[in-house]
Amino acid sequence: MSDLRYxxxxxxxxxxxxxxxxxxxxxxxxxxxxxxxxLSDLFTVPGMTKARAENIRSFSLWDDVEKQVxxxxxxxxxxxxxxxxxYPEVLKEIPDAPVVIxxxxxxxxxxxxxxxxxxxxxxxxxxxxxxxxxxxxxxxLGFTIISGMARGIDTFAHRSSIASGGRTIAVLGSGxxxxxxxxxxxxxxxxxSSGCVLSEFPPGTQPNRENFPRRNRLISGLxxxxxxxxxxxxxxxxxxxxxxxxxxxxxxxxxxxxxSRNSAGTNNLIREGARMVLKAGDIVEELAPVLKGFIxxxxxxxxxxSAEEQGLCACLSREPVHIDHISRESRLPxxxxxxxxxxLELKGVVRQSDGKRFxxx
Numbered sequence: 001m002s003d004l005r006y007x008x009x010x011x012x013x014x015x016x017x018x019x020x021x022x023x024x025x026x027x028x029x030x031x032x033x034x035x036x037x038x039l040s041d042l043f044t045v046p047g048m049t050k051a052r053a054e055n056i057r058s059f060s061l062w063d064d065v066e067k068q069v070x071x072x073x074x075x076x077x078x079x080x081x082x083x084x085x086x087y088p089e090v091l092k093e094i095p096d097a098p099v100v101i102x103x104x105x106x107x108x109x110x111x112x113x114x115x116x117x118x119x120x121x122x123x124x125x126x127x128x129x130x131x132x133x134x135x136x137x138x139x140x141l142g143f144t145i146i147s148g149m150a151r152g153i154d155t156f157a158h159r160s161s162i163a164s165g166g167r168t169i170a171v172l173g174s175g176x177x178x179x180x181x182x183x184x185x186x187x188x189x190x191x192x193s194s195g196c197v198l199s200e201f202p203p204g205t206q207p208n209r210e211n212f213p214r215r216n217r218l219i220s221g222l223x224x225x226x227x228x229x230x231x232x233x234x235x236x237x238x239x240x241x242x243x244x245x246x247x248x249x250x251x252x253x254x255x256x257x258x259x260s261r262n263s264a265g266t267n268n269l270i271r272e273g274a275r276m277v278l279k280a281g282d283i284v285e286e287l288a289p290v291l292k293g294f295i296x297x298x299x300x301x302x303x304x305x306s307a308e309e310q311g312l313c314a315c316l317s318r319e320p321v322h323i324d325h326i327s328r329e330s331r332l333p334x335x336x337x338x339x340x341x342x343x344l345e346l347k348g349v350v351r352q353s354d355g356k357r358f359x360x361x
Contacts (some may be wrong), residue, residue, distance in 0.1 A: 006031035007081040008065050008202070011100045014055045018096045020047060020322065022082065024056075024097075030083075033252045034116055035059065075177050077102050088112070092235035094221040094247050102176050103195030104188075111169060113294050114243070115283060116219045119153025119229035124228075125320055126261050127230035128353055130254050131156040132226065133318065136361070137280035139166025140295060144195065146223050147169065148215060153229050153237075158187060162194050163351065171249035174197040174212035180207040212281040216240040217247070224287055225250030227277060231265030240267050241274070243360045250286060252276040252277045305349070312340050312361065316350065 010021050010031045013067045027045045028034045034042075034056060041098045042053040051351045066221055072079065080087045080101040081089065117135050135145050135157045145161035147154040149170035161168035170191045172180070176199055179185040191197050199213060200218065216239045220226050226244040228251070229351050231237040253274040256263020272277045275286050282290070315321075317327040323341075327334050341358055344350035 003030065003032065004064050004079060004081065005062070006035060007068060007083075007100050008068060008079070009059060009062065010034060010338065011098070011200075012061055012065070012202075013052075013059050015049075015052050016055065018098050020052065021099045022097075023047065025082070029043045031099075035238065036246075046318075059236075059305060065128070068202055068204075071177065072102070075203065077176050077203060079102055079103065080107065080208040082337035088222060090114075090223075091218070092223050094217065096217065097221065099216075101198050101200055102202065103196050103198040104176050105192035105194075105198075107169070107196050107198070108167070110142070111167065111222070112193070112224075114146045114169065114223040114290070115141065115224040116226040117147040117149055117153070117229065117232075118226065118240050119157075119217065120231055120235055120237065120262055121150055121152040121154075122196075122232075123152040123156070123230055123264065124260065125353075126256065126260075127153055127262060128156055129319060129359060131229045132160040132351060132353070134229075134254075134280050135160035136164040136166075138283065139168070141280065141284065142166070146171055146219055148219055149184055149191070149197070150174070151184075153185065155184060157229075158191055166361065169195050169222060170197045171215055171222070172197065172207075173215040173278075174200070174207035175199060175201050175203040175205035177203045178206060201327075205268040212236055212252075213239055217243040220244040220249050221247055223285065224290065225252055227252040227254070228266050228269060229254045229285065230256065230262045231269075232261050233264045233330055235265050238269070241269060250275065252283055252286070276319040305347075307345075309340055309344055309349075312337065313349065316358060316360050318359055320359045323356040323358065326358065 023045055024034045028037055039053050042048055044295050052135055080100045115138050139161040144159050146169045147157040147307055152218040159167045168191055174180050220240050220243040226240055228237050228241055244251050251274040253266040253269040254277050256266055315326050326337055350358055352358050
């Protein structure tokens with residue numbers, strides 16, 4: 001039986017969480033030696049109870065482990081074990097880092113310069129625009145954008161990073177072979193090719209409600225700081241911000257309309273001491289002491305625009321505008337506008353949001 005199987009087996013032992021598992025490894029040396037240890041030896045590990053020791057000694061789910069490894073091979077899922085040199089060093093800083101991480105794609109050492117961008121599933125057009133702008137700017141500077149691939153703000157953060165040619169990491173609350181939400185299946189594939197998708201939950205795990213608070217601690221644990229764009233009071237995004245504080249990560253928040261429920265959580269974070277963010281530079285400024293020359297220089301090539309493209313740009317702003325409104329303002333037929341907008345998108349001047357709405361990049 002290979003070492004990977006013992007790591008997976010250890011992660012499946014009842015009542016053995018990440019902290020206890022790492023105490024066991026420190027004591028025994030390897031997961032295999034843990035399973036070969038006698039009860040008397042296990043009792044010398046700090047915090048070991050009779051129930052936990054007996055769970056280790058009586059563990060018998062090796063057939064399930066083998067099945068899990070076969071599923072991983074069939075579906076292109078690999079694993080990072082806590083003892084691997086490729087295991088994220090930044091994640092080792094948190095005490096309850098999982099002993100096994102399942103992954104699609106590749107985690108790179110530069111991903112330690114990650115910024116988590118999270119927010120509400122029920123977003124506003126303001127939240128959408130701000131997320132796309134700041135995430136895109138951070139990605140262009142070389143930061144890896146980390147989020148949870150949920151609907152709304154998370155999805156916009158991932159998409160903007162990819163559109164800017166950057167890397168992004170999605171942390172799931174399910175197994176990597178369970179697509180949640182279902183409409184993000186193609187996005188997951190894109191993320192795996194421009195970063196990675198990872199989870200501490202084995203293949204086949206459904207997106208149960210209790211999984212997401214555990215997922216959130218990994219989002220913050222993988223990052224230098226967490227940016228909350230939009231969040232109602234009690235939002236799951238605020239759990240991620242709390243995890244960040246516990247893990248000694250920075251917490252950032254975008255201010256919003258004081259009459260908007262979607263901004264109640266972020267405005268409260270700012271009132272409680274989170275760094276207010278109006279642009280990507282605010283995050284860079286706060287993190288400057290730990291970046292040490294990491295920031296990628298942002299060079300933009302001069303873009304030549306035709307007279308028609310310039311005229312169309314005059315009808316746009318940073319706020320997404322529907323195609324019908326652009327048609328009325330420009331007095332051009334919709335098909336003509338769509339052709340011009342496609343050209344502007346390819347030049348990086350214009351971006352499209354949901355519902356045929358367009359804005360200046």
